[in-house]
Structure formats: structure tokens, C-alpha cells
Amino acid sequence: MFNRSQELFERAQRSIAGGINSGIRKMEVPVPLYFDHGKGCRIWDVDGNEFIDFQTGQGALLYGHAPAGMAEAIADQARKGTHWAAQCELEIEVAERLQKMIPGAELVRFNNSATEVVLSAFRLARAHTGRRLILKFEGHYHGWADEGLVGFAPPPDRWGDDEHPARLHPSQGVIPEVLEQFVVARWNDVGHLRRKVDEFRGQIAAIVFEPVLCNTGCMEPAPGLLQAIRELCDRDGMLMIADETITGFRFGAGGAQIHYGVVPDLTILGKAIGGGVPFAALVGREAAFAKILSGEVVHAGTLNANPLCLSAAKWCLDEILALGDHHPAGVIALGRQLMTGLRALADTHGIPLRPQGPGLVFHCAMLKPGAAEGPITSYRDYVRRHDAPRWAHLRRCLLENGVRAIERGLWFLSLAHRQADLDEALRRADTAFARHAAEWH
Numbered sequence: 277m278f279n280r281s282q283e284l285f286e287r288a289q290r291s292i293a294g295g296i297n298s299g300i301r302k303m304e305v306p307v308p309l310y311f312d313h314g315k316g317c318r319i320w321d322v323d324g325n326e327f328i329d330f331q332t333g334q335g336a337l338l339y340g341h342a343p344a345g346m347a348e349a350i351a352d353q354a355r356k357g358t359h360w361a362a363q364c365e366l367e368i369e370v371a372e373r374l375q376k377m378i379p380g381a382e383l384v385r386f387n388n389s390a391t392e393v394v395l396s397a398f399r400l401a402r403a404h405t406g407r408r409l410i411l412k413f414e415g416h417y418h419g420w421a422d423e424g425l426v427g428f429a430p431p432p433d434r435w436g437d438d439e440h441p442a443r444l445h446p447s448q449g450v451i452p453e454v455l456e457q458f459v460v461a462r463w464n465d466v467g468h469l470r471r472k473v474d475e476f477r478g479q480i481a482a483i484v485f486e487p488v489l490c491n492t493g494c495m496e497p498a499p500g501l502l503q504a505i506r507e508l509c510d511r512d513g514m515l516m517i518a519d520e521t522i523t524g525f526r527f528g529a530g531g532a533q534i535h536y537g538v539v540p541d542l543t544i545l546g547k548a549i550g551g552g553v554p555f556a557a558l559v560g561r562e563a564a565f566a567k568i569l570s571g572e573v574v575h576a577g578t579l580n581a582n583p584l585c586l587s588a589a590k591w592c593l594d595e596i597l598a599l600g601d602h603h604p605a606g607v608i609a610l611g612r613q614l615m616t617g618l619r620a621l622a623d624t625h626g627i628p629l630r631p632q633g634p635g636l637v638f639h640c641a642m643l644k645p646g647a648a649e650g651p652i653t654s655y656r657d658y659v660r661r662h663d664a665p666r667w668a669h670l671r672r673c674l675l676e677n678g679v680r681a682i683e684r685g686l687w688f689l690s691l692a693h694r695q696a697d698l699d700e701a702l703r704r705a706d707t708a709f710a711r712h713a714a715e716w717h
């Protein structure tokens with residue numbers, strides 16, 4: 277059913293290194309798919325297969341595929357000019373919307389990817405405090421640059437004991453000294469976090485985190501964890517950096533910081549801010565931006581505040597603003613319903629699938645034989661209990677029955693998913709689960 281994708285993938289490998297342009301895309305089995313078009317929550321590949329999409333551009337497509345208004349906004353701007361490398365009123369309009377939406381957004385700077393924004397935030401935090409260390413949590417992903425990947429996906433044989441998570445990097449070619457600029461802590465253990473902060477007291481510039489750990493499983497913060505981060509940052513003069521690349525706008529206009537009731541010093545925004553165009557922002561308190569204001573910290577980029585991206589972002593933010601208080605309740609309700617439906621199907625077919633998360637995004641953990649029940653709360657817990665090969669098999673069965681989830685197990689709901697789409701997805705999943713149950717031994 278994927279013949280044309282197979283052909284294109286073989287052809288691509290003769291010109292594109294490895295045939296793909298982002299490492300994770302190679303995980304798609306039986307072959308990385310080639311797509312032709314999308315509409316709403318559906319996407320069609322080059323073989324004509326139609327999928328109900330829960331991958332949604334790795335979460336960027338909160339408004340669904342190809343929303344008409346956004347296409348017009350971009351086209352109108354493209355006719356006037358695609359790039360100025362200078363100022364335009366649109367950038368102020370987008371910045372003003374962010375100020376209105378996000379509690380901690382006193383000032384704003386734009387980039388083209390969240391990876392870049394993470395680097396800006398770390399640089400700013402170090403300059404602001406005169407300290408060098410960044411505390412980050414195991415399993416959290418902050419972009420693919422040297423600094424963003426420390427502590428992401430460490431292998432169990434090298435990850436160190438629970439009290440001293442090792443500073444490891446999943447990529448070769450990284451300057452070893454980069455690792456020394458980080459403290460790695462376990463997620464969802466407030467006592468451990470406090471001990472780590474005390475151990476390096478006076479040396480930590482910032483604590484960075486995904487408010488909901490979406491890049492390893494889907495783990496909400498333990499009660500009081502985000503408040504403890506805020507308290508420790510205030511106590512020790514560290515900056516609190518919320519990486520809301522995934523949670524921003526998905527959790528409502530104010531993101532996860534409103535949902536969980538904390539105001540960070542700096543916030544990283546990506547993905548849904550541009551609805552699928554390369555756009556990202558750093559927002560935060562004026563005091564935290566002081567070194568950019570004074571010119572002592574360099575922040576730059578030829579394509580920063582690109583007008584095509586700004587026109588898309590303005591359209592996206594207006595969509596969220598127009599939803600008002602209805603968002604995110606509607607997406608949460610649909611997502612929870614899908615989680616319940618998947619769990620019920622899994623039980624029927626005797627599959628140990630455990631959907632987990634706040635609904636608008638969730639992860640399907642597949643329990644290893646003999647693994648304990650109950651929520652997965654940290655990276656180590658995830659590695660110990662999640663059966664990745666078994667999930668990969670089920671994911672393929674789902675894909676071949678027209679349901680597309682993220683390779684690593686995450687599912688994103690979008691504003692374009694409707695009740696009828698979910699009902700259909702569950703009918704397709706029923707067939708996929710039956711096949712998986714028959715084939716998996």
C-alpha cells in the first residue's frame with residue numbers, strides 16, 4: 277500500500293543523506309511516508325492512502341491541515357513580499373497578541389525554530405545571572421542543538437544512579453565541555469530537585485523544563501513541582517524557563533503556565549505559534565530581557581520575524597483568541613474520550629496499552645510483560661515499563677488502517693478533529709488492534 281512512498285524513499289537516498297531531513301522521520305515503518313495533501317485532521321499520502329492524523333506535524337498543526345484562512349493570509353503577504361530582514365507592523369501585531377495572551381510575556385523576540393529560541397534563552401539566563409549551569413530534567417527535549425539535547429534519552433547502562441543522573445548526550449560530535457554546563461535532575465521528584473539545586477547552589481543560571489513532559493511519554497508535573505521550581509528560582513536568583521513549544525496555545529491562550537498556575541521568567545514558544553510555518557518566539561519578563569536590551573547579549577537571525585511566518589502566526593493567534601474560554605476544554609474532552617476508547621479496545625483485544633496524558637496530547641504506553649500498572653512519572657520509569665518494539669508494531673498496524681500517531685507513541689488532538697473523526701479512528705483502531713493481537717507474540 278506504500279509503493280510510491282517506497283519508490284520515492286529509494287530515490288531520495290541518492291540525493292538526501294539517509295533519505296530524510298530530520299532523524300526521527302526514519303522511525304516510520306514500513307517506510308517513511310511521502311505526503312501529497314492534507315485537510316482538517318486528514319492527510320493523504322502519494323499512494324492515495326488517507327489517514328486520520330494524530331501526528332499533526334509533530335504538534336505544530338493545532339488548527340489542522342491547510343486551514344483556508346491561513347493559506348490566504350500567507351498568500352496575501354507573499355504577493356507583497358516574502359522577506360524584508362527589517363521591520364514591519366505585523367511583528368508588533370503578533371508581539372502585542374502574545375503580551376495579551378501569556379502572563380509572563382512582557383517582551384518578545386522572534387526566531388524561526390524553537391531550537392534557536394532555547395539557545396537564546398540559555399544565553400540570556402547565563403548573562404543575566406553571571407552563572408554557567410543550566411538545570412534540566414532527564415528525558416526532556418529542548419531542540420536538537422548541542423545544549424538542548426543534554427540528558428535526553430540516556431541509555432540505562434550509563435545513566436548513573438537515581439540521585440546522580442549522568443550528563444549524557446545522544447549525539448556524537450558535541451564538544452565535551454558542553455555537558456559540563458548542565459545539571460541533570462529526574463522529573464517529578466521535588467525532594468531530589470531541591471537536593472540538586474542545593475548541591476550546585478549559586479552556580480545555576482536557570483531551570484528549564486517542559487511543563488508536561490511530552491517528549492518522553494506524556495507526564496504531567498507532580499502536584500507542587502512547578503511551584504517548587506518557581507520557589508527555588510526566586511530563592512536563588514535563577515531564571516525559570518518554561519519550554520512551551522508543545523504546550524503553548526494547545527493548553528489555551530496562556531499555555532500550560534495558566535493551566536498549572538505558574539509564571540516563568542522566560543517562555544519558549546514554537547510549533548502551534550506558526551501552525552506549521554517555521555516560526556518561534558522567546559517571551560518573558562522585561563528584567564530577564566535586560567541583556568538583550570543593553571546589547572550585551574547577541575540575538576540575531578536573517579529570517580527572524582519573517583513576514584510570511586508573521587502573517588501565519590497572526591492568523592493562528594487570532595483563532596485562539598476567538599475561541600476564548602472554549603479552548604482548551606473542547607480538545608481536552610475529545611482527547612480524553614479517545615484515550616478511554618483506545619484503552620477499552622486494548623482491553624478487548626488483550627493488549628497492555630495504557631494511554632496517559634492530559635487529553636489534548638497523550639501517549640500510548642505499552643506495558644512490558646510483568647510491568648507494574650499505574651501512571652508513568654519519569655524517564656527511568658518509562659524506559660523500565662514501556663515496550664517500544666511492541667508499540668512500534670501496533671503503530672504500524674494503526675498506520676496501515678488509516679490512523680497516524682507519532683512514531684514514539686504520542687497523539688496530538690487538533691482543533692480540526694471532530695466527534696465523527698474520533699468514532700471513525702476508533703473503528704479503524706479496532707481492526708488494527710485485532711491484527712496486532714494476532715501477529716504479536
Ligand SMILES: Cc1ncc(COP(=O)(O)O)c(C=O)c1O
Nearest residue numbers: 389390391417418419519521546
Ligand atoms: C519541548 C520542545 N522544545 C523544543 C523543540 C525544538 O523545536 P524545533 O524542532 O521547532 O526547533 C521541540 C521540538 O519537538 C520540543 O518538543
